[in-house]
Amino acid sequence: MKCKFIEAKFLRELKGRFLCEIDIDGNIELAHVPNSAKLSKYIEIEDKNVLVVKNENPKAKTRYQLCAVETDDNHWIMVNLNLLNKIIAEYYEDNGCNVQKERILSDTYKSDLLIKDKNGEQIVCEVKGIIANTKDVIFPMYSGERTVRQLEYFRRLLKTQRFSVKYVFVLLDNNIEVIYADKLNKEFVKHMRYCIKKQMQIEFFEVEIQDDSISAKKTVEKKFII
Known part of the structure; x- marks a missing residue:
């Protein structure tokens, strides 16, 4: 953009x-x-x-x-988290997807993005910005209560098989290499493992900042360890 x-x-x-x-x-x-x-x-x-x-x-x-x-x-x-959903939406639109922003799916959950891909598959996309100046990061960084509630909803959603789910980490510093799940947050670990087992996709994006633009670039060189 x-x-x-x-x-x-x-x-x-x-x-x-x-x-x-x-x-x-x-x-x-x-x-x-x-x-x-x-x-x-x-x-x-x-x-x-x-x-x-x-x-x-x-x-x-x-x-x-x-x-x-x-x-x-x-x-x-x-550091501008207001731009995260915009640059991720732009990435998927540039790759032939139809994207709706902030779609209310239930009384308890509003998706960051709702994607319809080239094959007509509907994908709920949850976008998480990761900020740090270290190569290794613990996630979630805060108490994680909201993150756990989201994963509980994804568990129910994945059971219906009406939607796929993407869990997107946007690395605000491209030097970040590994995201470690917070082992002390047992509820987060439990629900995250279940969702991954049920084919929730984990994706990573880096941010590219040019003289007059900012964009997201997908990368497969990062790791999420749980």
Whole structure:
């Protein structure tokens, strides 16, 4: 997808969630951080070069949205989780699929994407963004209650055989190599193993950031160990 990136310097995260200060050509600006977690918990961010875009919503509280952070080895880590579903949907559309975004399938579950492939198969697609500056990552990173509820729904859905399910990991830092299931989260492990046994597909995508675009690229070089 096309993006009009603006280069800036990250100054600091603010106490309130979703806000940070950036420096654009010597001017200090507020920017929206489209990520519910404090980024400094996962990556080094202070005084880093960042990419931002202008907020298109005239009612937005900030003029800019944070998109990506440059690392010490000069590659970009995507931090804008609002773009995840868009770039994954674009990938499947470019590969001949029909994609619906945020389709409500039950009282308890709204799919990130509902895909109809070239053969007419309907696929529920759950998209998970993985942010870290390490090669190995534990998932889920938080308590995982919502993730467990989703897997419980996928168990029921897979039994009906009306839909297939894709569980998509989007690696926001392409240096991530292995995702380990959190063994302490026994409910997550139990339901994940069941869903995989029932043919739920695990897929990995990397994020490609160019001068004026951001896109998803499928990769088979990563591992999920459970």
